[in-house]
Amino acid sequence: MINSTISLEIIKGIAIPSPSKIVLLVIDGLGGLPDPETGKTELETANIPNLDRLATKGICGVTDPVSPGITPGSAPGHLALFGYDPVAFNIGRGVLEAIGIDFDLQPGDVAARGNFCTVDENGLVTDRRAGRVSNEKCTELSQLLDGQLIDNVRVLVCPVREHRFVAVFRGEGLVPEVSDSDPLLIGVAPKSIAALSPEASRLASVANKFVAQAKVVLAEHYPANMVLLRGFSRHPHLPSMSEIYKLKPAAIASYPMYRGLAKLVGMEVLKTGTTIEDEFMTLKQSYPNYDFFFLHIKGADNAGEDGDFHRRVGIFEQIDSTIPGLTSLEPDVIVVTGDHSTPAMLKGHSWHPVPILLYSKWCRPDRVGEFSELACTSGGLGRFPATQVMLLAMANALKLIKFGA
């Protein structure tokens, strides 16, 4: 191989602690697509003088979170920004669901994503989502299943939303290499959970007993008279950001999923409120205590998923108004970017590259004079993998020594 790839081990070897501070502001679903009427994206439509000023003083570009053409989920999008290969560190569905509800996974726990579903008198699935039961019903049914002890394994069942729940298996010797019971189809029976390695037979056996028991407990709860499980997985071991980067990192995020992802990479998760202003206030208050801040703002992604172009514009403008508060803290490095694009036009995550701006005293400014998809495309950072964002932030914070003599 003649192409260089920088491993986390290499970064460990050149990262040094220093007093300089980095703020990574992640605007979830930042990238958009033009409104056919105006030819302008949400970001291009928004009046964001402070971000434009920062783009002018800084250097800009666009990132590919996973790869050109690949639409990332939230986990790969964030892991990439934290510098972890999102393909190598692909996190299981069960763990993600658990993280998403702030469940405190212990080492050894195996989590599975569960659906309440409907089966007919022959045991065949007729609705994989049990008619999307209410959140209240989900909570009630989860409590019925919660806390069973099967062969010395405690099964913890927590409601997520509608038909969704998390089942966490806690006990000795549980290995998550088991198949799903969810057939992902209707008209067939739930599948038996099979061990995919000999070590996994204990979990398979416990999980099948849990499902059988659930069928009995739920018998009278039509349409939610059965469960489907998938994505059995264990809390992955990721080297922590302090090991790799020698940072003391903190996360400020109002949604549990992002707090969970930050915890996975060893950030300290700070208590904060639900608004953008709350999050910036938390940043200000805790600013002396850490040297890296991951600040996550969710709203623009939700607005994109709802197809609400104008709400996205408004959120960008609201974020812009908080930027003077951020710059007044004088961080050595400010990075503003997103974990993926969520164009209102597509009502969902998309593969489009994500604008990024990096400001530091050492950034070598380019000609970009505004923060937008189009302007960033011709920025000095070019188009690059999001996994390199941390390297750039660290370099600009003068926290990386020379590689090689």
Next chain:
Amino acid sequence: MINSTISLEIIKGIAIPSPSKIVLLVIDGLGGLPDPETGKTELETANIPNLDRLATKGICGVTDPVSPGITPGSAPGHLALFGYDPVAFNIGRGVLEAIGIDFDLQPGDVAARGNFCTVDENGLVTDRRAGRVSNEKCTELSQLLDGQLIDNVRVLVCPVREHRFVAVFRGEGLVPEVSDSDPLLIGVAPKSIAALSPEASRLASVANKFVAQAKVVLAEHYPANMVLLRGFSRHPHLPSMSEIYKLKPAAIASYPMYRGLAKLVGMEVLKTGTTIEDEFMTLKQSYPNYDFFFLHIKGADNAGEDGDFHRRVGIFEQIDSTIPGLTSLEPDVIVVTGDHSTPAMLKGHSWHPVPILLYSKWCRPDRVGEFSELACTSGGLGRFPATQVMLLAMANALKLIKFGA
């Protein structure tokens, strides 16, 4: 490693069938070099208003087929465009020659590239190409060698052009790990073909007997009084494009080499004529029956190899005039690119990156207003490996679901 690599397995996991249609128009040898007089490349000299319009509405960039600095052959150039790593899937010389003459290779066949050559009375090679015998002579001599049965192996010999032929060994238990007989030098004897693995000894033995027999048959045919063989290889197994991308792909190409490469990746090869207009007519007629079309246009590469700048300009203009017929079909995604550059100035393939334009409803247009090397270099797709072209096409056709949760 902090950079992600997307494997074909990952793509398989996120590709979904859908009614949307992709047209991949490959202009062989598309990229060029400026005429020193005008400072403009062939493409920049050509009057191509329709391609310029498509570039304006779409997003542009440049690709590296194999790597910056690497001049690709036709096979790597095309495999990359189909999304296959051209280094991992390197196709043997013998198989490529067979494909190039439309030879219908069977599973188990081993193909070798052959040269008629000249040896002196001591058996030493004096001319590796036998004075470049005529095509007629090549056909006549090939027929003399064709069809022998050696140890239950049938040896099929087909003329290619001038001194070139293909020898296909058909029989049980043939393993292609054998050395070449072609010494690639003059003044030495042809080498004995050696088995490079124990399983390959049967093929080595048969091939040596074939060479010995050829020497006898050709004894009176000076200067073509001997043969040299190289590049023993078997039809490689490539996962098909329908397996990977869930597409129903069709190929439209007037040259056998490209039809063969398309067949290798599981495309259905459509019958077509020899002109650009024939190919576009075939596209139109078969348009309802497939969801992916590889349309290959050869002329600009030949003109480049001939060093004929103006013929290249004319071919680009001719292609341009067919573009309205293409856009009137309203494919969901149109990609126009090349498999490599063939600048007239260099009279051959070159390493220069290749312009690409992608048009779809979801492409996020850039500022590029014309289809040229210079304009594409500042396009929104940036500079990227050609192996990512299919991912982008698939994403823009909304045929890829989210990666990771």
